């Protein structure tokens with residue numbers, strides 16, 4: 001879906017960030033250009049150290065870019081006075097992996113904290129705080145201290161607190177990485193719901209591909225401090241164009257696939273629809289009489305559609321061309337896999 005310029009909430013232009021450390025220059029981001037639309041849930045993925053956290057901190061100017069800049073809601077952040085920048089930052093909520101709650105304050109007092117800072121009276125802040133806790137489904141625990149809450153509940157408090165200043169965007173840096181899968185799902189559903197109900201734009205930084213699959217509409221892949229690829233989740237996850245994207249999306253969670261020991265030719269096949277592939281594979285074997293080996297197979301659900309991917313191996317002297325053409329004729333995407341991917 002193409003978005004018109006008026007949909008744009010955030011634009012990063014020619015953004016670079018480097019750090020000086022003991023006389024050395026460390027490049028964290030290089031020439032980033034990215035446009036994020038109002039109301040979308042946008043994912044940013046990349047290996048550890050790629051520059052993801054630096055990127056979110058540049059979006060709200062916690063880090064000032066070394067070059068280039070950020071346009072938020074039509075304002076170039078680099079041109080703003082400190083007071084104007086503080087005002088704009090109130091429109092950007094942020095949540096983290098470690099929740100960052102104030103331990104000596106109750107859930108409600110945590111949520112009220114930014115309201116108090118903004119000069120809202122105690123009574124009014126409390127009323128708004130309770131509303132926010134209601135929105136995140138935590139009204140009953142308003143008077144609990146963080147130590148008495150589960151990880152998922154703590155993240156709900158953090159989300160309520162981030163929403164207190166009525167932000168246009170919520171920046172989430174590994175917000176579900178410390179949570180178990182079930183709690184992760186509950187938090188993701190909450191984010192999705194907030195985006196839908198309040199038109200909130202959400203930027204999700206994660207190393208967990210399934211988080212992106214579950215809630216994002218578009219995704220950017222960062223590799224070597226640059227954007228390797230941007231597209232809809234469907235495009236990037238079913239047809240990654242760059243090696244960096246392939247490495248991330250074809251990785252078994254937490255464990256890179258290693259096909260190196262195998263001989264012959266490997267083909268990656270991507271197809272739409274749950275069980276449609278099995279007859280294709282059966283016919284392929286019948287048709288070509290090649291002893292096809294399945295090295296890896298899994299499915300992903302993106303946007304309610306199921307996609308399957310398989311890596312098959314053909315023995316050294318098989319007719320790779322014929323097999324590929326046969327599969328393409330069946331309407332599935334086929335590509336040869338480099339041994340190290």
Ligand SMILES: Nc1ncnc2c1ncn2[C@@H]1O[C@H](COP(=O)(O)OP(=O)(O)OP(=O)(O)O)[C@@H](O)[C@H]1O
Nearest residue numbers: 019021026027028047048049050051052053054055
């Ligand atoms: N304040 C800083 N001073 C010096 N170097 C920094 C600073 N912040 C980040 N870096 C460097 O910038 C690069 C990108 O770091 P960043 O934290 O953005 O990566 P990341 O993609 O978030 O990684 P992870 O997935 O491990 O959180 C790294 O090489 C890091 O060491």
Ligand SMILES: [Mg+2]
Nearest residue numbers: 052053054173
């Ligand atoms: Mg990080």
